[in-house]
Amino acid sequence: MPKPDAVFTKVKAICLSLPDTKLTMTWGSPHFRVGEKIFTGYGAEGGKASMSFKLEMAHAQRILEDPRFSRAAYVGHKGWVSMDLSRVTDWDELRSLIQESYRLIAPKRSLAKLLSPKVKRVTRQPATAVAPRAARAKAATRAKRAGRP
Numbered sequence: 001m002p003k004p005d006a007v008f009t010k011v012k013a014i015c016l017s018l019p020d021t022k023l024t025m026t027w028g029s030p031h032f033r034v035g036e037k038i039f040t041g042y043g044a045e046g047g048k049a050s051m052s053f054k055l056e057m058a059h060a061q062r063i064l065e066d067p068r069f070s071r072a073a074y075v076g077h078k079g080w081v082s083m084d085l086s087r088v089t090d091w092d093e094l095r096s097l098i099q100e101s102y103r104l105i106a107p108k109r110s111l112a113k114l115l116s117p118k119v120k121r122v123t124r125q126p127a128t129a130v131a132p133r134a135a136r137a138k139a140a141t142r143a144k145r146a147g148r149p
Contacts, residue, residue: 007049007085011042014095018102019113039105040098045070049085051094053101054078079104 008030015021015032021039024031029043040053052072055063060079063069068087072080088094103111 005049007088008042010091011040011051011085011094011098014091014098015040018099018106018110020106020110021102034102034106034110037105039101045082045084050082051085052080052082053097054080054104055097055100056104059100 012023012030012032016023018034021032021034024033026038026041029041031038031041033039040051042049042051044050052075054060054075057079060081063081064071068084069081070084071077072082083094083097102114106114
């Protein structure tokens, strides 16, 4: 049995730690999705492990000056870049790039889970349950305006 790729194992852990993500095999290589949209892909370019992700356009332009990065095939004009994973020295930097891509692709519901995972949603109560006196006064005002006693 082949030994699992240590780099892929780390990348997979980072990607799947984000809300609503899953791993799919697309075009013959692993891709990570949030919902049904791809936010990063893992593959090989020139025999080296690489990873593609979407960045803000200005960030993508700046990062392409670094020799570890190149414009991603087919979607590079939309801010997608590829990184040579054999040259990763800072896993926090890679995590940050993956998270930026996730934030650009993820739907609002998933982003809310990312930004505040431990905050419980508070459902809005009807006005009568929150402030019965104020609700009665409001109803009395409406009745008065309608000409009812």
